[in-house]
Amino acid sequence: MAEAHPVGFQWVMEAKARGAKVFHIDPRFTRTSALADSYIPIRAGTDIALLGGVVNYILTNDKAFHEYVLAYTNASFIVTGDYADAEDLDGLFSGYDGETASYDATSWQYEGMEATHEPGSAAESKEQAAGLQHESGGPALEGETAHPTADPTLQHPNCVWQILKRHFARYTPEMVEEICGTPREQFLELCEAWTANSGRERTSAVVYAVGWTQHSVGVQYIRTAAIIQLLLGNMGRPGGGIMAMRGHASIQGSTDIPTLFNLLPGYLAMPSASSHQDLNSWIESLRGTNQKGFWRNADTYAVSLLKEYWGDAATADNDFCFDYLPRITGDHGTYRTTMDMVDGKVFGYFLLGQNPAVGSSHGKLQRLGMANLDWLVVRDLAMIESATFWKDSPEIETGEIVPEECRTEVFFFPAAAHTEKEGTFTQTQRMLQWREKAVEPKGDQRSDLWFFYHLGRRLRERQHGSADERDRPLLDLNWDYEVHGDEPSAASVLRAINGYDRNTGKELAGYLDLKADGSTSCGCWIYCGVYADGVNQAARRKPRTEQDSTALEWGWAWPYNRRILYNRASADPQGRPWSERKRYVWWDEAAGAWTGSDVPDFEKDKPPSYRPSEDAVGPDALRGDDPFIMQADGKGWLYVPTGLQDGPMPTHYEPHESPFRNALYGQQGNPTRKVYGRADNPSNPSPPEGHAEVYPFVLTTSRLTEHHTAGGMSRQLPYLSELQPEMFVEVSPELARELGLEHLGWCHVVTSRAAIESRVMVTDRMRPLRVQGRLVHQVWMPYHWGPTGLTTGESANDLFGVALDPNVLIQESKVTTCDVRPGRRPRGPDLLALVEDYRQRAGVTPETGTRIATVGASAGRAHLENAHDPETDTEGQS
């Protein structure tokens, strides 16, 4: 965190100054470790084993916050008798289909509930990364009533509590040491501190970044943290929670109002071609039948969004223009699209503030894809590698790209930086903060808002008067933003996102005001209220000295300016604060309302004693002690009965590429991870496949404080470039001795995709770990360099292949295996020969790494491209 988020790290230092004990768990000793009280080493890619060990510690040492767990989590709910755990099936859960490498989640359900209708089949929902569609609340649950069967004694063998205990029983401190290489004493020190700092009087927070997410089991890393925080009562309470530090400013904003293929604003699932033929079927899948909680109102969110898009053209008679929305037919994620570029199925591509030639996994695939387009639009601050790959990529040297023959026409548009335009940033606490323009952009630099507004305007002018039906979605668009000079007003866009009453023109105060009859419009239901009373609430900057520590008048947080989500959980079931010290939101009996220092995340006048009638649905079905109001059962989920692709419980799987066999289960890796078995996306072998020893070292990458991600914003600046002027690889003195590497000398790092060279940094900060009885070396690289800028170097992301988490289709780019050799890499065609030689020695074929099930009926089955490719439609992908 000190490395990549130094400004945020000041608060960790503040906490430390007030007596907090800081633990840092990382494969290598970083600037964060230097300031932590305790540094705990771990083998990259084994965090679930470690966190699962913490769960086990809590359960076996009776450290859970029992009242909280019983009242606010699904611990007491009973799961169907058909459910089989990873403990029973050697690493698989019940419902596994080896053919599609996906789960039918029917048997994971609560007793008496049905599986929900995800779009189409299990395989299809995996293709569409359906897990991501639940980011602002759980998926739907359906049944006769909205209330699952429960055993408050927690004794039923199939209640969640008992399943949890069985599932994590073998995640002992010894097993943690065996898998993670983390010394047992240090692990126990962590467990003791975490549990001692949780309960009625104290809370602990978890802050993570892409070191947890960029894995083939990334979502389950966060799930394991969620289990711990629920068991310890650290959710919905001040000082608790799980916070995602993002890679850039406003990445939270870019999922709230998404740039993702499978989502519409506010986490409304993108309609699917197979199951959403009309507005009604789409809305029903969003809100569920007999659904409990606020997703029940999804019809009002969806219709208001369509009204914002198409204004007066959207009417009840035409399904509010629902048919203008594109439908998804499968995986249209960024990596699928890149492969489709290589395969000639994509013709044009827009890149805005993104540098895939350096920043995405498998750089060579990215560049070969971009070299096979008709046109490419790059909007960035400087000429980045993704605009210049046709003349300076490593493939020029090997002859794989020939500048004279490269067909892609690249249009470069200089972009305005964040200081040169107004708008909002949304940070990890879901808080929107308004930003003024500090300086005028120079020359032709323009904001992205300017670009898209005028692109839309010109396209509409061009098609004006067209009688073609396919132009209707464009021509009917509500495209009337305020413009100053030629720059659209970002505030007027924020007002449209907030939404307004179409009859009175008055801005809405919050999403409870939304209607499904077309009388309201709203660009993003969770942001509704950010422009309440016609005031830009995100621009509020009342100093902390003039308000209390919750600082409700600084910026605006979704939903409804609540600073801590699910804060009803900060009070006990009867509505009293758990303790004076952690008092936050409580029930005021005299006033008959919830009150406190935050906006209560609960219906204001629903008393703790409220019990719904049997036939209640939606918010009415939420009890007075159901704090997790967006969840379909009102509870925090220790166990996930539906909605995840890779199992209801986090399970330790080895990374896609690992030198070790899974010590816990016969199932080696995530059995549902997304692989693309094709010759241009080879994998390094992992056990039980042979020859893993050809790539014997664990490689992980991350950032340096001195540079920004793929370098587009830092390698152009002399003051940053001089601070980290060259690409390097960090190795331990032991590995350096073993391989004959010299400090500041050259080495090259080899995987089945590429070999790249860099300088060597020998440091005690890298340390070998003892895993499964043998010593394993980890090597680390920053990924900031590419061939352009003041400092240049080879790109670490060239070493990674494409293997994805099945829930959200994020790439596993935080761990792989590699070999390291002294000296510079071979040049030209010899480079290809070296990589090929490695592949041959490792027996790598397109099938390697795609035999993802290693136990059960389909063990050893390879998943090759085109074997079951549902994809025929490439329309709309550019």
Added chain:
Amino acid sequence: MTLDNRLSGPLDDVAGEAGHTGHPPRMGFFTDTSVCIGCKACEVACKEWNLVPEDGLDLLGMSFDNTGSLGASSWRHVAFIEQAPVAVPDAAPRAVDLPMPSFTRPGDGTGAETRSDFRWLMSSDVCKHCTHAACLDVCPTGALFRTEFGTVVVQQDICNGCGYCVSACPYGVIDRREDDGRAFKCTLCYDRLKGGLEPACAKACPTESIQFGPLDELRERAAARVEQLHGAGVVEARLYGESPDDGVGGAGAFFLLLDEPEVYGLPPDPVVPAKMLPRMWRFAGAAAAAMLTAAAVAFAGKGPR
């Protein structure tokens, strides 16, 4: 106050001594290296504000330090010191740490003897703005002067590049730019101070490792911080450059360190060369007197012929 204290030793009113009247309190830096995260924001902010040029794109291999040292174009320098653990038998003060050979196979250990108690020290160095500034003492042109804030600043339009200051500075801070010839160093953002702003490096520091303020106040704050760290078991915490009794009469920019100054590349006992001046004059005077006496004796002894 004795005459001596004009050249060395404690001096209560350093700006007043330089002729300023009605001046503000002496301002300075307290750099608490125990909370430095090595982000180098100070280096960048300094260069941005003061338009200091880029200083070479060289990978130095000195941990994460690619600046190397303070110089004409590096007015802040963050040092990174990697320390392998050494077996300390008791709480005796640590000696200067040199990497020690390890006797166990790495990865064999499972407790405190492993490398996880490794230390990585970070410290942002800067011009000390000495009470008795050697650079200022030796400057023949008056380019270096003492400001009303008690800081020491080079006037670039007067500096003739003679370089006396470079060899005089006991810390090796000030230096000449090769292509320009003139001497440059930290101004403690004199222009910002004039405008009521804090220096750029302190402003940019995210963890308040670099603290700016009236020197008296900083000394109090530093003493409290040392006490707090000692209470927390960080017995190695100590201040460097805060004592008015040291060789430069106390620094205007002083530090909290977690090891001996040498570990950070700081001189353990810096002395302003002018401190020797009275002694040198005394010796010279004594020598002259001796010569005169000897001459007198010689004449007296011989007597008239």
